[in-house]
Amino acid sequence: MTTSTTGTAARPAAVPALEVDGLSVSYGKFVAVESVSFTVGAGECVAVIGPNGHGKSSMVTAVAGLVRRGGTVRVFGETLPTGSPGAAVKTGLVLVPERRHLYPDLTTRDNIMLGSYSHTRRVWARQAWEDVSSVLEMFPELTRLLDQNAGTLSGGQQQMVALARAMAAKPRVLLLDEPCLGLAEAVSRRVYEWLGEMTKTDMTILLVEENPVHALIVADRAVRMYKGLVEQPGVAA
């Protein structure tokens, strides 16, 4: 029996958690992603693998609404407007970006707390933090770092903060873009340990990973991107 992490009512099994239909991304004349289509079922973990520079990150940032795109993205049947990351977060689609993009001069506590920005109604930061502090149960190593500025943390610690921030946003669909980029082997193992725990819940995960061996340890199946196209949708892990 899977453990719900989001506290939402179970959805009918037929509605995919994430549907990407005809997604395309261009930077000027350069086409980074060309008409990509795939689905991710509720509770699935799908890995997007492929060589560097072939559109994986562009695809996932476009799904998250950070860049303008063509095509359609639906989260549990709800169509997301293009170029609106706020709308994506409100529907429960949360991205952990490549290179984390934390707020270096804010504390670890504030970094995590701000993950809840889109749904908190709190005015005071302390109260908003109290609402989300339970995410520390997943990342106990961050407890002693709460008052430290995020910019002074190690790469591995920063990745944990990025994951905690994402979890504070109460995601239904979690996008991870190269979560182990630049991290030591031991830290990468810790990240995948945590991901493994997440796959046992009803969290839906789309994982962009250059290393297929790592990815396929936790993923139910893989999607391979090559030159901006999905080459092999649905390859079983």
Added chain:
Amino acid sequence: MSNFLNLLAAGLTSGGIYGIFGACLAVWFRVCNVLNLAVGDFAMIGAIATAKLVQDFGLPFWLSIVIAVVGAGLVAWVFDRVVLHFAFDRGVGAHGIVSVFFYTFGLSLLLEGTARAVWGTDVFGAPAIWSGPALPIADFHVQRAGVLVIGLAIISGLLLWAYLRFTVSGRAASACGESVLGSRIVGINSGLFRRRIFVGTAVLAALFGIVESPLSGFTFMSGPTISLIGVVAAGFSAFRKPGRAVLVGLAIGVAEAMLGGYVSTSYNDVLLYAVLFGIIIFRPEVLGLRAEPA
């Protein structure tokens, strides 16, 4: 002793202006990494517009204040929508260290030029909000407008500090300046924060211009010098801390007054600016400056 206290009062009054402009600059820089070189011009608009509405159009004083302050806010809003939105939200145009200075520098030129064309080159002062003779305190006297300036500067500085330190919104505003992408992925609309704080600081600057103008008067050219001192005050707060910027501004004002009173009325500014120059060059870490933005 009374001379010292009179100088102190005068210094705190001018320092209050530097401080609040420094606080406005610090808050806005914290949100979007851009210096608002037009902050003094918003004060000028507030002061002169109020004076003209009262004197030339005979409007009630409080209505004139509201119109002037709302007008300043509207100018800021339009500038953000027409220029800054394209520059920072759509990624159009010049970036890097040029954008730190030149967008608002262009606005400052525009506001000065418009003020000159519309209002001419005279000196204007809005009517005093709190009229009456100087207040006697022990052995010295403080202008009522000065009391208002100092009081409002301290209150505004405290409010801005509290906003950034204790509220979710304030934390989100800080996050915008530290990582635009990092703020977008949690649903923070950095463009909206930039606009709100730009308009808010323009309104605040206009209000201060109205409060202070009975003491010194404003011309169309008054903006840049006080903007510049505000930049220095903000700089000494590492462009991040409005509370500290208010304190630094007050200190600069007091130093200016004391140098004028005890050293030289002609060279007080020279000495002050030279000292500030030296601190910036020899101790840039006081400004908490990071490497030049890419």
Added chain:
Amino acid sequence: MTEPAATDRAIGAPAATGPADADRVPAPAGTAVQAHRVRRHDPVPLSSAVVIIILGGVVLTAMNGSYLGLTVTTGVAYAVVAVGMVLQLGYSRQLAFSQSVFMGVGAYGTGVLETKYNFGAIEALLVVIVLAAVVSLIMGAVVTRAPGLALALATLLLPLFIYQLATFSGYLGSFSGINGVLPFVTGDDYEATTVRSGLIGVLLLGLAAAFVLRVMRSGIGLQLMAMSEDEQLGEALGVSLRQRRLEVFVVGSVLAAIGGAILASTQGLVSPTILNESTQITLLLMVYVPGRKSIAGVIIGAIVIEYLATSTSFISTNLGIIEGIALLIILLVEPDGVAGAVDRLLGRRTDQWAASLRTWGAAQLKTGRLGTRGGGNGAGNA
């Protein structure tokens, strides 16, 4: 400035998409000789100087000492300063707002030497150049240590207290300034004097343009561009940051002083307003609106803006509005200024010289003429 030794990375590498793409590009056969010819016989600086001098001479002679001719000569003075700012602000992105102060050094130096110590005009000019070099070297050794934003802030303060110093100094004429500054060359009458002095100004402008172009089209220019893109990367490639920053500061300051000297000689007086922030603002507009990387652009821009400032009453009264709008449009639409827009319309890049420089650089590397330190990293996106 000495020519630097280059790194062993090919300057001619195409725009890199990753480290693997920045491989050494072997120069084609025969290129070594051609590149050597490009380096030795780069015609652009000299020919630019010749064009400026001839055109300027023709224009000033035709104007025959009229008020318009005087305005053009004043514009030439600002143009000399603007040419230095192309190197400082345009290519090196050294945001130092000290040019008006050094214009003042040039103008006041000229005025004091001539009126108090009976120097001739040309003698005073030479002394002023040396003085500006020494002062900027000392000041630059200190100020260029500061990080970019600190340098910008500190130099923003400079006009404030230097202006006050000058206006309170009886020696410098206080608020009245200094009168009786000599023209560079005296003619038979006022018109001839104006024309001949103007020709000296044009000659100085041509030399300034040639010098800056020569620097920009050399390995040093590549270093400056590398520094402006990424100082850490430039330093890692062997660029001596402090040395280059200081050199750029000195060149910009000396050219500003020369501009100030020309201005004083043209107007016959030194006004303290040369030192205040409005002069600095005018200079910035003369660089950013026409195009901060275009020598031709800033020369034309300086003369046009100076003309507009003294033309019809409507324009001069509303010049602030015009300048503000122009600057904002330029920043949004074409950050490389009017010159950049013209180049785009004409379908070519402003820095086409970089292509020939890449060929030269690749050839130099192949023949081993460039060493292992100090070279650029390929033409940055100018």
